[in-house]
Amino acid sequence: MRIFRRIAWGFAAAGLMQAPSAVAAECGPTAYDCALFHVGRRDFAAAIQDLDRQLAAAPRDLKALNLYGIALTGAGRRDAANARFREALALDPAFYPARKNLGVNEYDAGRLTEARAQFEQVLRVAPTDEIAHLYLGEIHFRAKRPREAVPHYEKSGTRFAQDPAWTLHFGRALLEAGRTKDAVAVLDRIPPGDAAGLFEAGVALGQARAHAEAARFFAAARKGYKDPYAAGFNEALMRVEAGDNAGAIRLIQQLITEGVRPVPVLSAPDPASERGRPLPEPTDSAELPPPAELYNLAARALAAAGRIDEAYDALRQATRLAPRAPENYVDLATLCVEHDNFDLGLEIVDIGLQQMPDSWILYLQRGVLLAMKGLLADAEKEFENARRLAPAQPVPYAALGMVWISGGQVEKAVEVLRAELPRRQDHVVPYIFAVALLRSGVEAASPAAAEA
Helix, strand or coil: CHHHHHHHHHHHHHCCCCCCCCCCECCECCHHHHHHHHHHCCCHHHHHHHHHHHHHHCCCCHHHHHHHHHHHHHCCCHHHHHHHHHHHHHHCCCCHHHHHHHHHHHHHCCCHHHHHHHHHHHHHHCCCCHHHHHHHHHHHHHCCCHHHHHHHHHCCCCHHHHCHHHHHHHHHHHHHCCCHHHHHHHHCCCCCCCHHHHHHHHHHHHHCCCHHHHHHHHHHHCCCCCCHHHHHHHHHHHHHHCCCHHHHHHHHHHHHHHCCCCCCCCCCCCHHHCCCCCCCCCCCCCCCCCCHHHHHHHHHHHHHCCCHHHHHHHHHHHHHHCCCCHHHHHHHHHHHHHCCCHHHHHHHHHHHHHHCCCCHHHHHHHHHHHHHCCCHHHHHHHHHHHHHHCCCCCHHHHHHHHHHHHCCCHHHHHHHHHHHHHHCCCCHHHHHHHHHHHHCCCCCCCHHHHHC
């Protein structure tokens, strides 16, 4: 209703001219002028009375019928409004202001097929009409046809910027069409005070892998967004993805120092004074959850920046803050693998298994560490534990297959994986099965090679 009022009623002036009334009023020289005056002030009841007088004198007045429909829409009487628009169109099918307003009402009622038909007819009469193009862009966007939406948004002039939701939709459509630079230019039209819109723009850009721009939008959203921590965390994540590890580390230090949620926004620290400074301890608050995920993210940035010891410390802090979150142990163990510190990795995984003895992913990680040490028999036992705990997961089967292949048990890999194939809906097990078949020494022209 808000959108309709803002856009539609102005088109009443595009209708036919009215002859002056003999009786002047304070609101204007004619009943129509008074109705226009009252509609502008949202006094729809008064406008309807004026239009009743106008139409009693001139029942075929297209402008008056169109304005009557606008007033009825403003009064919440959409069906009656549509009847007036159709009455005007019955008199003159080319009177597109009424058709356009009818299309807006159909759109607002969720009747998108009917709305699309009305707007397409408008464009046959007025090919450059910006409102018709705008709504057709919205209709195509809602129908998940972004490439069809974009040309209509582009022909809407700047009207898409009248509503942040339209701006966001236009930007998303451009991103889905692969036009990232144009999308950023459109999304920059979201008002600075619309924190929710800025946050959603950051999400859209992040999904399109425009990480640096996404970080900028999340930063702009932080101050006013309902969840400043979420905006801050996403900004830090996008900085890491964009390779701005130093910026991510500074921001994470700030977020941890300030507390988790809500977080007041402070000025950024001096970059020159931050390098090498340890991450602060989490704030002590019984009301807020500890920011384990921030320490995990910090570890990613620290490792990428070559600050490995600090990355270890950050992940250890994450395991202390969230002792039953397996991803922290896995990430810490993975860091150990990357730096050939297998014994420390095993120690970390064992601590995690004390907290979560049924975590299949920790058994899997333990098997990886043992395999890296060359202890294939021990690794096989851990992969078997992972398979037992998570029979639907493909990765334990892949790990077992590779261990069997590496250990010279190719026939066992073929036998077990072939039996598993009928139950699988993934690509991993078939792939490892094919590898096992080829490693079994089959001839290139044999049935087994064709099966692989």
